Amino acid sequence: MRGRRGVGAIAVLCAAIGTAGMGSAAGQAIGVNAPSYSFQDQGAGPGADKSTIMTKDQAKALFASVDEIMAFASKDTGLPGVPHVKRKLVSREEVNAYLVKNFDEDESSKRLQRSEIVLKKFGMLSQDFQLRPFLLSLLTEQIAGFYDDKTKTVNLLNWIQPEEQKPVLAHELTHAIQDQKVGLEKWSSTGFKGTSRDGSEDNARVQVDELETARQAVAEGQAMVVYLDWDLRDTGKTLAESPEKWEMVKDNMTDMSGSPVMARAPLLLQRSLAFPYVDGLNFEHTLELQPQGKDVAFAGALMRPPNSSFEVMNPKAYLAHVPVPVLRMPDVHGLLDAEYEPYDVGVMGELDVEIMASLFGGEGLAKALAPQWAGGIYYAGQRREASAAEKAATGSLGVFYLSHWRSPEAATGFQEIYQAELGRKYSKLTERKADELDSRETVFSSNEGDVLLSRSGEGLFISEGFPLATARKLREVVETSQGTGPIRMAGMPAGGELTLGLSEGMARFGVLKGVVEAESAQRLTPR
Numbered sequence: 001m002r003g004r005r006g007v008g009a010i011a012v013l014c015a016a017i018g019t020a021g022m023g024s025a026a027g028q029a030i031g032v033n034a035p036s037y038s039f040q041d042q043g044a045g046p047g048a049d050k051s052t053i054m055t056k057d058q059a060k061a062l063f064a065s066v067d068e069i070m071a072f073a074s075k076d077t078g079l080p081g082v083p084h085v086k087r088k089l090v091s092r093e094e095v096n097a098y099l100v101k102n103f104d105e106d107e108s109s110k111r112l113q114r115s116e117i118v119l120k121k122f123g124m125l126s127q128d129f130q131l132r133p134f135l136l137s138l139l140t141e142q143i144a145g146f147y148d149d150k151t152k153t154v155n156l157l158n159w160i161q162p163e164e165q166k167p168v169l170a171h172e173l174t175h176a177i178q179d180q181k182v183g184l185e186k187w188s189s190t191g192f193k194g195t196s197r198d199g200s201e202d203n204a205r206v207q208v209d210e211l212e213t214a215r216q217a218v219a220e221g222q223a224m225v226v227y228l229d230w231d232l233r234d235t236g237k238t239l240a241e242s243p244e245k246w247e248m249v250k251d252n253m254t255d256m257s258g259s260p261v262m263a264r265a266p267l268l269l270q271r272s273l274a275f276p277y278v279d280g281l282n283f284e285h286t287l288e289l290q291p292q293g294k295d296v297a298f299a300g301a302l303m304r305p306p307n308s309s310f311e312v313m314n315p316k317a318y319l320a321h322v323p324v325p326v327l328r329m330p331d332v333h334g335l336l337d338a339e340y341e342p343y344d345v346g347v348m349g350e351l352d353v354e355i356m357a358s359l360f361g362g363e364g365l366a367k368a369l370a371p372q373w374a375g376g377i378y379y380a381g382q383r384r385e386a387s388a389a390e391k392a393a394t395g396s397l398g399v400f401y402l403s404h405w406r407s408p409e410a411a412t413g414f415q416e417i418y419q420a421e422l423g424r425k426y427s428k429l430t431e432r433k434a435d436e437l438d439s440r441e442t443v444f445s446s447n448e449g450d451v452l453l454s455r456s457g458e459g460l461f462i463s464e465g466f467p468l469a470t471a472r473k474l475r476e477v478v479e480t481s482q483g484t485g486p487i488r489m490a491g492m493p494a495g496g497e498l499t500l501g502l503s504e505g506m507a508r509f510g511v512l513k514g515v516v517e518a519e520s521a522q523r524l525t526p527r
Contacts, residue, residue: 054158059089062162066154066173069166069230073173076226076238077298082176086153095157096140103136118344118380121394121464122401123425124268124356134269138261147172149184170230174223182302188215195342199331202345206329206377209347210308213275217312218301221280225288225297228281240288253278271355279312279351286315309351310373325375327402330481332379335473336466340381340398348376348401353414361417369417372410374458376403377478381466395448398465402478405458415460419453422446435468443468 054062066087074081090098113132119125145168147154154172156165178184189212196202229238232245239246256262256270265273283306287297296319310325311318329345336342350373357366378401386396405411419442423429426446435443444451452463452471461479463471 052159052161054089054160054162058162059156059158062156062165063087063089065162065166066169069169070173070176072230072233073170073177073226076229077174077177077222078294079177079181079298082152082173082180085173085176086151088153088155089158090155091158095143095146095155099139099143100136103132103139115344117392117394117397118399119268121380121397121399122356122378123421124359125266127394129266134265138265138273141261144168145172147175147179149175149179152176152179167227167230171223171227174226175219178219178222178302181299184219187302187305188212188219196345197333197342199329199333202329202331202379205345206347207326208307210310210349213351214306214308214312217276217280217283218305219280220276221282221284222298222301224277224281225284239285240293246285250282253281267359268355271358272351275309275312275351279309283312283315283318287319290319308347309349313350313354313370325373325404327375327377327404328481329377329379330477332474332477335470335477336381336398339384341384343382343397344378344380346378348378348403349373352376353403357414357417360421365413365417369410369413372406372413374404374406376401378402395465398449398463398470400461400463400466400471400474400478402462402482403460404482405460408455408457411455411458411460415453415455418462422451426451 066085070081070085112135116125116131120127120129125131143157144160145155145157145165154169154176156169175184196205225239228249232239232242235242237245239249254274256265256274262270262273284297284301287293287301290296306312306318308324314322326347333342350370353373353376354366354370357369361369378399380397380399382391382396383398390396403411403414405414422444426444426448428445428447429451430445432443432445440454440456442453446464449465450463450468450471451465452461452468452475454461454475456479459479459482461475463474466474
C-alpha cells in the first residue's frame, strides 16, 4: 500500500532519504524528494578511530575521480553526463543529523509511520515491532554516500576509504544523470498528501497507487546496472554482455548476510527494502537484452516508466504493454464516516501478495500464488471514539480488502493461508457458523471485532474490525462496483502499494549495502 502504507513505502523511504511510502500497500511512505543514498555496513560507530578519517590527499584524489566516474556512467547509460556535478565531503555526525532531520520532516516518512499500524493489522509486521527506530538505525549505521537532488550535490563520506566509495559513486552519479534527464523529484512524485476524504480521491489514488515505487525501481535498477558494470570494467564487458556473471548475480540477490541490520529485519522489510534494487535490476537487465537495449533500458524506461509492481516484477508484460489489473474503489464514506475516520486507502499489489503469502504460507507457495494475482484494493478507517492510546493499536482500525485472482483455485488458496493466519493475529478467535449466511461466508469473532471472509469465483472479500452488518454492506458495494475487464493503470500521480512505500522511501536515502553487496560483481571478479 502506498501511503505509502506498507511495503513500498519502506523502500521509497530509504531511497528517498538516500537518493533523491504505503499507497500501494507498501510504497507511499517516503517521498521521492529525498536525496539518493548508498548504504554500507560501517562497523565502527560515531566514535570511530580518527585514523579512519580520510586524509586531505585522499579527499582530493576522490574528488578528482568524480569526473572520470561520471564519464563512465554517461557512456554506460547512453545519457548525457552532468558537466559540473557539485561534490562535498561530509562527516558521520553531519550525515546522521541530516538523516534524522529529513526522516522526521519528509512527507513520505510521515505517511510511512502512519502506515505502520495498517501493516500490523494485516499481519505483515508483528505487534511489538517499532518501525521508526529500526529504519533510523539502518540509515545511520549503513549509509555509504548519497546524491541530494535538491542541492544537486554528491556527498562523499570522510570515514570511508576512497576505493570503497568509487563503486558507490558510480551508482549515485547515475542518479545525477537521471535527475538532469527527467527531474527526479517531479518525475517520481504522485502529488497526493494526507488522507483522502471522499470517494473520488480514493479512486484517484487507487488508479496510480504504485507509481512512486515502480519509478523508484527504475531509478535504482539503472543505478545498479552502472554499479555492476563499473565493477566489471576491467573485463571489457558489461553485465548485459556477461550471461555467466548475471547468473552469479541472480544467485546472490537475496543474500542479506553482508548487513547484520538487514539480516535481522522482518521479512516484510527485507523484501520491500530490496525491491527497488533487486527487482529494479532484474527489470533493467531484461530491458537491456532487447534490441536497442541500452536506449530501451535507460532513456526509454525514464520516458515510459512502469507504474506498478506487476510491471516491474514482470518486465516482459511491461514490454508487451499488458494492461495492469486495477480494481475500482467505490465511495464508502457514506457507510463509514459517521463512526470511522478515513485512515488509509490503496492498492494491494503483486509485491504485497508475494510478501503476505511468504509470511503466511512460505516462499514456495508465494512464488506459485503471486503470479495468480489479478488486482487488489484495501481501505482502513479508524474508530472516531477511540482514545489516543487506543488509536496507536490495531484494535482501533476497521479494514477491508478485495482481491481478484486468475482462477477460483488461486482465490481459494489465498483464502486458506490468510484464514489460517487469523489465529496468530487475534486472541479469542471463534468461528460463528450460525451467523454464516451461505457457503461463501466464513465469520469469526476476535478480540478486535468481527472478521468476515467471503469468496465468490475469482474474488475474495475480507473485512476485519467492522461489525458484521457493516462488512456485508461494504462487500456488496465494493463487489458490485467492479467492471468485467482489466483497467490500465493510470500514468501519473497518486498513492502506492501497501508495502512499496517502504521500498521507495529507503531507496531515496541511498544504496543499501546488504543488497548491493549481495548483487555485487566484486564477488565474481578477482582483482
